[in-house]
Amino acid sequence: MLSLRSDVVRRRPDLAKQLDRPYIDPVHSSDLPAYDPAVQSLDRLESSDAPRTGGIREQLRKWHQENGHLHTEIVDDFDVDTSGEQTNNFTRLGDVDNFRRPDEDRQNQHDDSSNLITPGNLEDWDPHHRFLRQGDLVLLDFPRSEREPILAIFVRRVGRPAQSQFYTVHGKWVHGVERNIQHAVPDLVSPAQVEPIISYLPDEGITEELLDKAQMFDLSVPRDVSAPLITRMLDFQRTSEEIYRQNAAVLDGAHQSLAHPTDLKFGTLDLIASRLLGKDKDEPISQEKIFAVRKALSRGGFAFGHDRRSHRITGFVQIRSKEQVANVEKVRNWLRAWQDDLAIFAAGESSSHQFSKQAQHVVNFIHKAKMLIQQSRQRREVTIFGRVGISKTRFDINKEDVVQYEFTEEFDDSDRELIKFFEAWSCSGLFLGLPRIEALPPLVLQATGMYEDEKLDPRTAFVFLQEIGVLTPHENRVRFDSHLLLPSSQHSKPLEQLMTKVMSLGESPGFVDSMAHLRKDWGDLPVFCIDGEGAHEIDDGVSVEDAGEGEHWVHVHIANPTAFFDHDNPLAKMARHMTETIYMPERAFVMLPRWSTRKHFSLQANRPVLTFSARLNSKGETMEQKVQSGFVRNVKFINPAEAARVVGVAAGLQPDVVITVGGDLPVRKPKKTGNSLLEHEIEMLKTLQVLAEKRQTQRRLAGGLFLDSNRPEINVWHNQRRSGLPWEHPSRVRARHVVGDPIIEYRTKALTSWFSSGEGVSDILVREHMLLACEIGASWCAERGIPIINRGTIVSPDINDAKRFYDEVLAPATEKNNGEAPMHLAIEYLANSGSTVLTTKPLHHRVLGIPHYSKATSPLRRYGDMLLHWQIEAALREEAKAGTQLDFRGKNQSLLPFSESALSMIAKGLQPRESMIRRATTYAEEHWQANTFFRAHNYKEFELPATMNAYVHMQPATLKSDFAVIIKEFSLMATMTRPQEYGLAEAKAGDTWECEIETVDCFTRRVLFKPVRLVDRWEG
DSSP states (O other): OOHHHHHHHHHOTHHHHHHTSOOOOTTTTTSOOOOOGGGOGGGGSOOSSOOOSSHHHHHHHHHHHHHOOOOOOOOOTTOSOHHHHHHHHSOOOOOTTOTTSOOOTTOOOOSOOTTSBOGGGHHHHOTTOSSOOTTOEEEEOOTTSOOOOEEEEEEEEETTTTEEEEEETTSOEEEEOGGGOOOEETTSSOHHHHHHHHTTSOSSOOOTTTTTSSOOBOOOOOHHHHHHHHHHHHHHHHHHHHHHHHTHHHHHTHHHHHOOSSSOEEEEHHHHHHHHHOOOTTSOOOHHHHHHHHHHHHTTGGGEEOOTTTHHHHOEEEEOOHHHHHHHHHHHHHHHHHHHHHHHHHHTOOTTOOOOHHHHHHHHHHHHHHHHHHHHHHHSOOOSSSSOOOOSOOOOTTTSOSOEEEEEEEOOHHHHHHHHHHHHHHTSOTTTTOHHHHTSHHHHHHHHTSOTTSOOSHHHHHHHHHHTTSSOTTOOGGGGOTTTOOTTSSSOHHHHHHHHHHHHGGGOOOOOOTTGGGOEEOTTOEEEEEOOTTOSSOOEEEEEEEEETTEEEEEEEEEOGGGSSOTTSHHHHHHHHHOBOEEETTEEEOSSOHHHIIIIISSOTTEEEEEEEEEEOTTSOEEEEEEEEEEEOEEEEEOHHHHHHHHTOOTTOOOOEEEEESSOOOOOOOSSOSTTOOHHHHHHHHHHHHHHHHHHHHHHHTTOOOOOOOOOEEEEESSSSOBBOOOOOOOOSEEEEEESOOEEEEEEOOOOOTTSOOOSHIIIIIHHHHHHHHHHHHHHHHHHTOOOOEEEEEOOTTOOOHHHHIIIIIHHHHHHTTTOOOHHHHHHHHHTTOEEEEESSOOOBTTTTBSOOOOOSOTTTBHHHHHHHHHHHHHHHHHHHHTSOOOOSGGGGGGSSSOHHHHHHHHHHHHHHHHHHHHHHHHHHHHHHHHHHHHHHHHOSSOOOSSEEEEEOSOOSSTTSOEEEEETTTTEEEEEOOGGGGTOOOOOTTOEEEEEEEEEETTTTEEEEEEEEEEEOOOO
């Protein structure tokens, strides 16, 4: 191994062991259902390269016959290297101060819960059972044991943090984590039937070591008390098993009948069950049938996949194509044949034995890979950190591209199959939970002889693919998530075809303005679009008019694509699939194609808008509101820094902290300046700032909180023309050696409390007026009974008395801390307060401090906003016909594009999809910040401080976990090793520790720090 590894291991011998811990990425740890290798449908698929008999396979088969069957563990969300993912697993608080990015990961309410929904009436607000309820049947799997999944009844939540308590079909109780439950049957028994056993069960949680383990505890619940529950579970189980027996041929052949020859398909469990087993015309498919079908799909191994992050709610299943399944089986057969031949050679059974045709594919690939790795190591050293080192050749961005490519060896068809096999293992995590497949790629890595000192795991395979010229050294593996399904990800041919169709519409889109007859001309009224220089599309602008007597009309003008196509248009179908534009530092995956936003919808002069208007008094209170279609004519573009300067709030802004690796940035002159603004336009901006501050005060009085996590802005440069990287798909035709490295700019501010109210124009002026538009849209629809997707807060069933914590801990600490909530305490309070839900009913949003809220301001970037616009536009047209305001409840609901039931079903899938996108966006940022610090720390491309200050903002998930910290100097989410490992005092939430970088692992996106000394401790 080259110098970088040797130096690290010499400095800390235990580091290699630490990096070698089994790693499963939460992005990909949820692809597969429970897997039963004893009944594996893949073994029954025919292959043109059938496996040979004899050799090591025959010996293993005999061993299994004598010693039993192989068992498997079922992967779950927590089966991860906690030292590597503590930062990633922390749910970053919702970025509600910045509605330019839809970051509402966990928004929770203020202490006053009088207007919040409680478990007593949860059914009305949680129709999809996001929260388990007493009497639900669940399927428990035990990811760290060999125990088969079992049925259990959900009893209640106990302990702090809340643990879910279950009573099993075996008459024992077990505690677990609710998010690990992958399948549930709502209301199998009534709460009244559960209540009798509660007095016999513990009221407290169990230790972290026992939580979610395979142990089940026998605590004498009398049989006569538990009999009704056990009997009902056994009846359900027997009925389901009988259904399976009666339909075994159909269920065991599910993939053959469901899968497309070449395309990835999707289905929900109930639809798949209806397809396979049939159902009565007017009756829903029975839960027993669904359970039997789920068991069959689980036995399908690689043929089916599901996303453990949302499967219980959505029931979505991926049905992988026959071609993909056959290709995986074909490669498995090659690898098995190669093993058999090696065993024969090793045994010396035949001096004339030659590699079989199947095995020769593997032999040739190994030889080619070894040669390419040797070539790569002439250009870059290899490391143990999930990526190769920096290029020994560098370029000046002001003269040429800083990343260039050299193509060498060609890959033949068999090479490509093996490459895709490795990608599925290391990039997409498609083999997780399938030990028979996962055991094969490490054998190839070992055979190259190039990774003798490495753990042969997906991290090493990721480096291997870089060294043989398939992946770039800076590859962001987040985009390989098969459940994210980006149109360019090559996971779905129908999706690629839809993308092609959408792009072809640009030549003749056939747009017709459905609101043309109702549009108001806003004439010369200045409309201010405040956004960054690199904004790809402009969704919104604001304007203000004097309404007399100290009042003002504030108008929020929103781009209006939905007036030009309906929800069945290919553009709408692509938007629904994408859900949101996905911003990654290297590129954006847009929801609507660039041709549509640039040529037709992105705000500029003479573009259509949907305007949300409010008449505000001097206190910022809304006196009147309206929504109308229109055209804007006089549009003024200005960036946030310039806007802050113009309105006079720039002087107190905290300076940026910038890290740049890879060379100097190209010089670019700002375009969106305030130099051309007239005096009266500047006064308008100042008025908008004052009104925004008044609105902020009103929200604070209503209990609204302010969350600003100082997320870094990361730009990646390939050439001087624009930031971003070109499309760099895996190179499977020829080996691609990457010469040079992209320039990375990491721009942030030093850490301030996430719970400050913000300081700049972007924080206050833009935020408050965008929130105002969202409130207007939701309340305008509520007045008319128009069903929309509202967002609000409910008290979670697992709430840990947040009000008491607020009164006894947070409020006194805030007073002691000069009126600012200590960050670690505020995070603890919010984490146990409540949850944001999507509902078709109007719902108070306590964290924002507004009575109605529905996203409205980004229809070019969010599908949820488009839904609201379609509903409003239809209502405006109908009211114009009627000449009066209408009530759209009852039969009038048919006048709208979406019924309440249709929106409810959309919301069911929308919230998990939004969460997935937020997670992917965060992981993409962490990927590039890890690359930044990797290059700065290991290759001295930027002079970092020798030591930095780490703020411990939360307690770790377990007693053995490292600490999630924020590096104050760079607002960097990072990980700190437990101080006890170095003989130091125990760390606590609220501490500040001086620390130094231990290592940067680009595969897990983790920057790991070693504590040096305690600097400060919160003594509340």
